[in-house]
Amino acid sequence: MAKVLVFTEVTADNVKSVTYEILGKLAGNEVDVAAVGQVPAGAVAELAKFGAANIHSLKGDNLDNYSPEGYANALKEFIGNGGYDYVFAGSTSLAKDLFPRLSGMFDAGMASEVTNFTMDGGTFAGTRPLFAGKCLAKVEIEGPKPHFVTVRPNALGMPSSENAAAGNAADASVSAGEIRAAIKEIIKGASEKLDLTEANIIVSGGRAMKEASNFKILEDLADTIGATVGASRAAVDSGYAPHAMQVGQTGKTVAPSLYIACGISGAIQHLAGMRTSKCIVAINTDPDAPIFTKADYGIVGDLFQIVPILTEEFKKIM
């Protein structure tokens, strides 16, 4: 059995859902959860249900907004006092920035963006896609502990059963230390309802969207089915969508339950970012488009006709 800390990020009334995915895989270990800021009361109960023994809200001056140095200093102090073997987090934009810095501070090993892992005998072994998802590497970590691990959101899935633990909630005082570079403001992309990496359903548009205003039909479908809108790099480079919406090798890596690719050819660099989606639906006028080789369901047709029909049909049943 290992002693594990799961770092999470708080939202208005919950914590990042990947936290629950990680807790599910850590059943059988001694697991605490920590967030910078106040963990909402509702989330405390949920975290306890899925195995969190202690839930720590870390508080201190200059920690209201994320800053790489402030968060790293605060967590270093807290983790150092906790005697943890492993520190996990979802591979969110924030953790991708924070965890390498933290593991460097501890001079400890890190496995980033694993899509699965085991904890046999309290020892971590993970799986990580490499070379745009063309192969899977087995990852083990050696050297001084704690070891750091980030997990791709939506890759593990929500735990199928509960594993209740004490769920003691407590505040801990931490220090942000010296902050030389502070983030003044975080502006959410206007079209992003939920960060793409966390979305359960994604509707993406490619070069075939022809212009930015045409993304409205994808947004209508997304609103109907509770999806987030993404884009290919060709759509982003053409100015139809902001880079925050780009899926792929040089964009975001996503693993939703459902990925609907509209007018996207299926280039290897796009597939690299979405091939681990549970169900892929492709709409394309070209029956030989490579995306169909990866799609679970394919519709050969004009997206400008198909997408509005899908929206209308979903409206009838949702």
Ligand SMILES: Cc1cc2nc3c(=O)[nH]c(=O)nc-3n(C[C@H](O)[C@H](O)[C@H](O)COP(=O)(O)OP(=O)(O)OC[C@H]3O[C@@H](n4cnc5c(N)ncnc54)[C@H](O)[C@@H]3O)c2cc1C
């Ligand atoms: C180093 C590097 C990194 C890259 N990173 C990324 C990345 O992160 N993400 C990414 O997406 N790409 C990336 N690319 C670019 C990638 O190689 C492709 O160029 C890009 O994915 C193509 O985007 P697309 O499928 O939208 O456009 P296209 O390849 O032009 O495909 C458009 C598709 O739309 C179909 N179509 C046309 N009209 C309609 C219609 N009316 N209805 C339905 N279908 C229609 C066509 O048949 C075609 O299949 C990268 C490339 C390089 C070299």
